[in-house]
Amino acid sequence: MISANLLAVFYLISGVLFILALRGLSSPETSRQGNLFGIIGMAIAIGVTIVSVGNFSTGFLYLLILLLIGGSIGTFIAFKIPMTAMPELVAGFHSLVGLAAVFVAISAFLNPEVFNLGSQGNIKIASLIEMSLGAAIGAITFTGSVIAFLKLRGIMSGSPITFKGQHYLNLILGIAVIVFIFYLCKTQSDSLFWRIIEISLLLGILLIIPIGGADMPVVISMLNSYSGWAAAGIGFTLENTALIITGALVGSSGAILSYIMCKGMNRSFFNVILGGWGATDQSSSSKSKEQKPVKSGNAEDAAFLMKNASSVIIVPGYGMAVAQAQHALREMVDTLKKNGVKVSYAIHPVAGRMPGHMNVLLAEANVPYDEVFELEEINNDFASCDVAYVIGANDVTNPVAKTDPQSPIYGMPILDVEKAKSVLFVKRSLSPGYAGIDNDLFYRDNTLMLFADAKKMTEEIIKSL
Amino acid sequence: MEIDPFIFRLSIFILSIFIGYFVVWSVTPSLHTPLMSVTNAISSVIIVGAIIAALAGEAGNIFDTANIFGFLAIILAAVNIFGGFLVTQRMLAMYKKKKKDKK
Numbered sequence: 380m381i382s383a384n385l386l387a388v389f390y391l392i393s394g395v396l397f398i399l400a401l402r403g404l405s406s407p408e409t410s411r412q413g414n415l416f417g418i419i420g421m422a423i424a425i426g427v428t429i430v431s432v433g434n435f436s437t438g439f440l441y442l443l444i445l446l447l448i449g450g451s452i453g454t455f456i457a458f459k460i461p462m463t464a465m466p467e468l469v470a471g472f473h474s475l476v477g478l479a480a481v482f483v484a485i486s487a488f489l490n491p492e493v494f495n496l497g498s499q500g501n502i503k504i505a506s507l508i509e510m511s512l513g514a515a516i517g518a519i520t521f522t523g524s525v526i527a528f529l530k531l532r533g534i535m536s537g538s539p540i541t542f543k544g545q546h547y548l549n550l551i552l553g554i555a556v557i558v559f560i561f562y563l564c565k566t567q568s569d570s571l572f573w574r575i576i577e578i579s580l581l582l583g584i585l586l587i588i589p590i591g592g593a594d595m596p597v598v599i600s601m602l603n604s605y606s607g608w609a610a611a612g613i614g615f616t617l618e619n620t621a622l623i624i625t626g627a628l629v630g631s632s633g634a635i636l637s638y639i640m641c642k643g644m645n646r647s648f649f650n651v652i653l654g655g656w657g658a659t660d661q662s663s664s665s666k667s668k669e670q671k672p673v674k675s676g677n678a679e680d681a682a683f684l685m686k687n688a689s690s691v692i693i694v695p696g697y698g699m700a701v702a703q704a705q706h707a708l709r710e711m712v713d714t715l716k717k718n719g720v721k722v723s724y725a726i727h728p729v730a731g732r733m734p735g736h737m738n739v740l741l742a743e744a745n746v747p748y749d750e751v752f753e754l755e756e757i758n759n760d761f762a763s764c765d766v767a768y769v770i771g772a773n774d775v776t777n778p779v780a781k782t783d784p785q786s787p788i789y790g791m792p793i794l795d796v797e798k799a800k801s802v803l804f805v806k807r808s809l810s811p812g813y814a815g816i817d818n819d820l821f822y823r824d825n826t827l828m829l830f831a832d833a834k835k836m837t838e839e840i841i842k843s844l
Numbered sequence: 845m846e847i848d849p850f851i852f853r854l855s856i857f858i859l860s861i862f863i864g865y866f867v868v869w870s871v872t873p874s875l876h877t878p879l880m881s882v883t884n885a886i887s888s889v890i891i892v893g894a895i896i897a898a899l900a901g902e903a904g905n906i907f908d909t910a911n912i913f914g915f916l917a918i919i920l921a922a923v924n925i926f927g928g929f930l931v932t933q934r935m936l937a938m939y940k941k942k943k944k945d946k947k
Binding site: 618629734742747 | 876882940
């Protein structure tokens with residue numbers, strides 16, 4: 380056995396190690412060490428908990444077996460998952476944290492003596508509030524993440540699902556959860572506790588289905604945040620510092636990422652949460668503009684342009700991830716560099732399906748991270764660059780965001796691709812992007828459309844170089 | 845008058861939110877994906893609750909409903925802990941700097 384005070388000190392230490400783990404991510408050099416701190420923090424937390432429980436009989440054996448099973452599954456996934464599937468992996472993992480929080484809350488509700496929360500039917504009011512909040516947020520995180528996972532994986536259509544009165548229904552359900560928690564405190568009734576969890580599960584589904592594919596970066600960050608608040612809620616119930624610190628860290632981390640993503644689209648958080656973008660603005664965009672002349676070219680034209688350029692900026696987007704074109708892209712860039720062309724990469728904050736998605740893919744393809752730049756760092760360089768190579772990005776390059784106040788994406792920060800001397804736009808067709816609006820860039824004189832799959836086109840360009 | 849221990853925990857919570865705020869703003873945007881996977885891994889520290897739920901309680905009565913929920917939560921959290929940290933490790937190992945000019 381271990382004294383409660385000593386135990387609390389150990390939990391504090393693991394909380395501090397988790398802070399250092401996040402701190403390490405301020406630069407790639409320190410990040411690996413940070414991750415190690417995180418692992419040590421986790422090992423300490425688990426170790427002292429086992430010692431404090433002091434039950435080394437059969438239960439301990441089951442614990443080890445389950446840790447081994449879960450650990451092997453996790454290890455297997457971690458090594459097998461392709462980098463392009465990272466968004467759905469993270470969504471999937473969030474759902475597990477959510478469900479674990481629900482399970483722990485249920486367990487605490489059924490057997491409150493173990494956690495010193497009073498006895499069944501007579502649980503401390505504060506603990507009841509904390510555990511039902513933890514369970515509710517956990518349940519929302521669980522089903523919400525499952526929906527996000529299905530959408531990202533393509534099992535469920537990425538287009539928003541909306542129906543009349545949806546937001547009112549969500550509001551009513553949300554209020555119902557709060558009212559039920561209130562009555563749960565008064566009556567200690569089992570059935571109310573289960574209702575709270577059920578409603579929250581439903582709410583998680585309803586909250587995520589109206590949100591479309593390209594808004595996924597916001598959704599994932601938001602669910603990340605929720606999983607943190609759920610953990611914090613459980614942390615209060617269990618009076619556990621490590622859990623409270625971690626929950627607060629993760630909660631605020633996810634909230635900040637959501638904020639950064641929303642800012643990247645110049646939309647308010649509520650605007651994203653309250654549903655589809657493409658769904659509402661489709662009508663205004665389908666004004667017949669299709670007849671405008673477009674210059675299209677082939678791989679040789681593109682190769683010629685880039686070989687004779689002195690600087691090229693690559694603008695990757697979700698299309699690159701879909702086509703798995705990152706390795707071909709790196710090869711192309713290597714060839715260009717051999718020809719003395721200066722190449723850099725420009726990444727829009729909301730490119731891809733999760734924060735930092737493009738950066739990971741480029742890193743996977745061995746692109747050095749100091750050649751990859753964020754929007755603010757590189758946007759002025761477009762004016763002086765010879766070729767912008769847009770691969771799989773669309774809305775984030777649309778100059779309409781700066782010129783047309785009517786456009787749904789007006790005010791969204793965009794990459795000033797149109798300022799480059801020439802623009803190579805790899806795209807399968809002229810179809811509009813996620814926002815459902817036409818991209819002016821297609822029709823500019825300095826734009827050459829390359830109609831093909833991102834990977835195939837890039838490979839052909841390599842051959843022609 | 846004594847201060848309720850809840851207030852101490854609330855203070856820790858609020859201050860941690862601020863720490864999180866400042867630490868996360870200093871994370872470089874190119875590492876936002878590893879940030880998500882590592883926060884995911886550390887939030888699985890909820891496993892401490894699961895362990896207590898599963899193991900505590902009278903010996904011999906380990907298959908009570910409450911304990912079983914604890915055991916289930918242990919598996920879920922274990923998947924997350926190993927998966928989360930290892931996939932982060934794998935991603936971070938890919939971030940390399942430009943090679944210094946060969947002489």
